[in-house]
Structures are given as C-alpha cells and as structure tokens.
Amino acid sequence: MRTILVVGGGYAGFYTAWKLEKKLRRGEARVIVVDPRPYMTYQPFLPEVLAGSVEARHAAVSLRRHLRRTRLIAGRVTRIDHAKRTVRVRPAVGEEYPLEYDIIVVTAGAVTRALAVPGVAEHAIGMKHVEEAVAIRDRLLTAFDQAAGLPPGPQRRKLLTVTYVGGGFSGVEGFGELLTLARALVRRYPELSRDELSFHLVEASGRILPEVGDGPGEWVVRSLEKRGGRVHLNTQLLSANDGHVVLSSGEEFESELIVWTVGNAANPMVHNHTDLPVNARGMLVVRADLRVGTEQEPVPDAWGAGDDAAVPDLAATRDGATTVPNAQHAVRQGKLLARNLIATLRGREPKPYVHHSLGVVATLGLGRGLFQFRRLVVKGLPAWLMHRGYHVLAVPTWERKFRVLAVWVTAALFGRDIVSLTSVQHPREEFVAGAGATLRAPARKVVAPAGETR
Missing domain, CATH: 3.50.50.60 (FAD/NAD(P)-binding domain)
Structure with missing residues (x-):
C-alpha cells in the first residue's frame, strides 16, 4: 500500500x-x-x-x-x-x-505573527488555541476577584484593564465577547462598577475588520465604543513591559491582560x-x-x-x-x-479549487453580531443568530453540534458560568505548599495514656 x-x-x-x-x-x-x-x-x-x-x-x-x-x-x-x-x-x-x-x-x-515589541513575549497571550482562550477567560475572572478585594487605586485599575492588539476577526470577536462578559460580571461584584472597566483595542491601520466594507467596519467601532470599549486606530503598541502599555499615540496605561492577535505568519x-x-x-x-x-x-x-x-x-x-x-x-x-x-x-484528473465567498459573519458579544454578503449587511441580534446557526452547522461531527447546542441552551436558562479555574494551570502549587508546611512543622511529642508504653 x-x-x-x-x-x-x-x-x-x-x-x-x-x-x-x-x-x-x-x-x-x-x-x-x-x-x-x-x-x-x-x-x-x-x-x-x-x-x-x-x-x-x-x-x-x-x-x-x-x-x-x-x-x-x-x-x-x-x-x-x-x-x-x-x-x-x-x-x-x-x-x-x-x-x-x-x-x-x-x-x-x-503561526501567530510576532513583532519585536518589548514585553509582549513575556506578558501577552495569543488567541489561536483552546488553551489560550481558557487562560484569557480565567485571567479576567481572577482579576475581578482580586480587584473586588482592593480599594480604588492604580492596582485595581490595572486589574480591570484589558488590551487587545490586532483588529482582524480574531481580535475584534474576542474583544467584543470579553467586553460583554466583563460588563455582565460587574453585576456580580457590588464592590466594582462598569465605569472602572477599561478595554482597549489597538489597530495599526486606519480600520478594523478588513474583510468587511468601510461602513460596517465603522459601525462595529461605534458599537464597541458605545459599550465602553476604546478603539485606537492608526496606533501601534510600542512596549508592554510589566504590563505597562505604551502606544504610538503617546497614551500610556497599566494593563493586567494583554492579548496579541495581529495575524498570521x-x-x-x-x-x-x-x-x-x-x-x-x-x-x-x-x-x-x-x-x-x-x-x-x-x-x-x-x-x-x-x-x-x-x-x-x-x-x-x-x-x-x-x-x-x-x-x-x-x-x-x-x-x-x-x-x-x-x-x-485512480487515473483521473483533479479539479481546481473555486469557492465564491458566502459572506462574512462575526460575533461582537452576546446578542450582537455583523453579517455582510456583498451589499447586504445585517447587524445586531439577527446577525448574531446567523453566526451561531452557521457555525453550529459548520463544526464537524454531529456529536460536537449537539454538545454545543446543549451548552447554549443551558446558558440561556441559567446564565454563563463565572468560575475561574486559573489554578488548573499550576495544579501542584497547593500540594507543594501543603507538603512544605508539613515538613517545616515542629515535631509534636505524643504522650501515651497511663498504663501504656510507646
């Protein structure tokens, strides 16, 4: 064979x-x-x-x-x-x-395209694999837990600041979904307010989502900014050392979470x-x-x-x-x-690959989306439903389709889970800490009851 x-x-x-x-x-x-x-x-x-x-x-x-x-x-x-x-x-x-x-x-x-920006390799995280998406979610949830225990100030502002670098589909969709999650989370934290959230999307060119037209792209920017996000167009990330973000526009701020989605190489x-x-x-x-x-x-x-x-x-x-x-x-x-x-x-001639685009569809957060096919543009909830419908049909195997649908139905009834499992990334920390404490503990003398010997 x-x-x-x-x-x-x-x-x-x-x-x-x-x-x-x-x-x-x-x-x-x-x-x-x-x-x-x-x-x-x-x-x-x-x-x-x-x-x-x-x-x-x-x-x-x-x-x-x-x-x-x-x-x-x-x-x-x-x-x-x-x-x-x-x-x-x-x-x-x-x-x-x-x-x-x-x-x-x-x-x-x-592979993810990397640029020689100081601090990115040490502090940023990509969004190309499942592990990265889970880590982004857990870091945001952990940051909320930590910020709720701090008084208002620089450290609390840093924990509630998120920076996405790259305005393509991956960056815009991730930014929109995470912004929606963060705004929903605030309701669970009475110590925090939506005004304290600081979400930044940095794009080096003059527009986001290059696959869609200028009009829909501008609408997406307005939609994100209306919900509290900031979109920095014609702006580059100059450095991110220790989470200190410096932009080419001259703006500087501290950011706990930096996500790198600048495209492929x-x-x-x-x-x-x-x-x-x-x-x-x-x-x-x-x-x-x-x-x-x-x-x-x-x-x-x-x-x-x-x-x-x-x-x-x-x-x-x-x-x-x-x-x-x-x-x-x-x-x-x-x-x-x-x-x-x-x-x-089998001795036959192969066929050429020809595919006419079916349009582009993007999620911008729960209940918000964008669809464009030539001059047809659909926005908001209908586009978001189209996004979900298309991708549940496109994901391979019926087993995966049913599992995804089941999670969507559960979330619609009971809301999204907001438990952070950051500790999963370091599963031995508690064991090592406990073992170390046991070894450092002073030996206790055991006294035998009367009439017994040890």
Whole structure:
C-alpha cells in the first residue's frame, strides 16, 4: 500500500484525512497524520470559549475519536525532504526520527505573527488555541476577584484593564465577547462598577475588520465604543513591559491582560526546512488543483492546502490573488484535496479549487453580531443568530453540534458560568505548599495514656 502522510491536523489536515478514510478502498493506501495536539481546534468558537458561551472541550474535535483508520503521531514534522520522500518527526516523548512516505499533504497551518515589541513575549497571550482562550477567560475572572478585594487605586485599575492588539476577526470577536462578559460580571461584584472597566483595542491601520466594507467596519467601532470599549486606530503598541502599555499615540496605561492577535505568519518549518517550493512570503506554492508546484512544473506526490499554502483564488477579480487564510477556505480545500488525491490514484484528473465567498459573519458579544454578503449587511441580534446557526452547522461531527447546542441552551436558562479555574494551570502549587508546611512543622511529642508504653 502507498503511504499518505498528512502534516498537520488542523482544518485542512483533519478534513483531508477524514474524507480519505471514507473514500479510500480497502488496501488502496494508508493514512498517517502528524500533529502535536490530539485534536482539531474549531477556531470560530474561541471567542465564545473565552466568554463562557461554549465549553472549551466542545471547540476541540478529537482526532483519535473521528479518524479511526488513520495512524496518529503526536509530534511535529521538523523537516521535509521530498526528494527522498522522508520527513523528520520530533515526537512528544523520545528522540527525533525519520518517517518515509509515498505522498505528502502539507497542511501545517500558519503561526501567530510576532513583532519585536518589548514585553509582549513575556506578558501577552495569543488567541489561536483552546488553551489560550481558557487562560484569557480565567485571567479576567481572577482579576475581578482580586480587584473586588482592593480599594480604588492604580492596582485595581490595572486589574480591570484589558488590551487587545490586532483588529482582524480574531481580535475584534474576542474583544467584543470579553467586553460583554466583563460588563455582565460587574453585576456580580457590588464592590466594582462598569465605569472602572477599561478595554482597549489597538489597530495599526486606519480600520478594523478588513474583510468587511468601510461602513460596517465603522459601525462595529461605534458599537464597541458605545459599550465602553476604546478603539485606537492608526496606533501601534510600542512596549508592554510589566504590563505597562505604551502606544504610538503617546497614551500610556497599566494593563493586567494583554492579548496579541495581529495575524498570521508563515510556518517556520514550511518556510525554512523543506525542499518544496515556497514563495517570497514563505508560503507553499500550490496550483489551483492543490498540487504543489506551478502549472508548468508540478511536484509529483505533493499536495498542500490551508493557511500555509498560497492557493490561487480563481473566484477573485484580480490576477495573482490567493485565498485568504480562514476556516471557510481550509475546510473546503481539505475536502477537495482528498477527492483530487484519490482521483489521481485512480487515473483521473483533479479539479481546481473555486469557492465564491458566502459572506462574512462575526460575533461582537452576546446578542450582537455583523453579517455582510456583498451589499447586504445585517447587524445586531439577527446577525448574531446567523453566526451561531452557521457555525453550529459548520463544526464537524454531529456529536460536537449537539454538545454545543446543549451548552447554549443551558446558558440561556441559567446564565454563563463565572468560575475561574486559573489554578488548573499550576495544579501542584497547593500540594507543594501543603507538603512544605508539613515538613517545616515542629515535631509534636505524643504522650501515651497511663498504663501504656510507646
């Protein structure tokens, strides 16, 4: 049997392997997926995870549960040598080793773009994975608990200050959801008031949400500011040392929580450690049918899709356009890649990837949203309902759909859970503290009752 190696278990990788399992004939090929995480993150749910509207585990789709005939390797591919049909795999435990294949599918995904801003690496947190969304939520809830025990002053203001850097979909949706959660939390804390909340969204360009029109983008800014947020356009973060935020506008303030959502960068492995062709931005060069290479020089037995691939956008009006890195494209590319790969195995011609956008939809907090399809714009509650309806249909597997729906119904009846589990990130602290106290305690002399000896 031929071995098909899928590098990365994100949207494109998961759907490629999932569809291959369903369409491959018995004995036709074996599939291997290499990814450091045992699940696919459904990223559109991350803003609702940090707001407590979706349970964290429900935004993650287990690879082992749904890829039952695929060999799963918990690790990272560190190098691709396609000339020798070999990759280097660094497992979660153990030494790095070579792994051979016949056909490779590169869906490693992009990484968070990092800028050399002092203090960001030490104090900021991203919003690309479930763990990060949970940490953001827990840090906000912990900050409220701590602020409620302090008198008004600088430390209390810092605890109630949140800064988001990046005005794309990830940043705006996360900012809107967290702002909604914070305003709802204040009602549970009589010691605090909404006027003490300080939420900042920093964007280097002159607008947010570049995928929507100017008018809807301006409406989003007004909506966020009406609810107490501050949107800093044409502004850059200069430093964030020890939570002290300095903006290019000259404004400075202390911020307990800093979230970094400035966009994606090329995957370092794809950019630097492969003999497959990449473009000037470090993205994999891919044809319209998702085979690696160009129309004139295709690379045999190599395929690519998702955020780390420069897939030609045949539905775009301008020449040379590539598909934007979002879930809408990655899911569809993964499905088509599986069909095209099987077609080539059976001697048929693959089909080009063409997808006309279905519009963009965003959540801006509980009961607030935005939808745009060409000139049609829907705002507020109807758009928020459209967002939830679309994504509960889009999340893979019926099991996940029902779990998400159950949480939404429970939250509608009883409200969102506001318990912080920050201690989960350091589970041994209480044990170590207790053990240390026991060892430091002075020995107590035990006196035996009369008539007994010890």
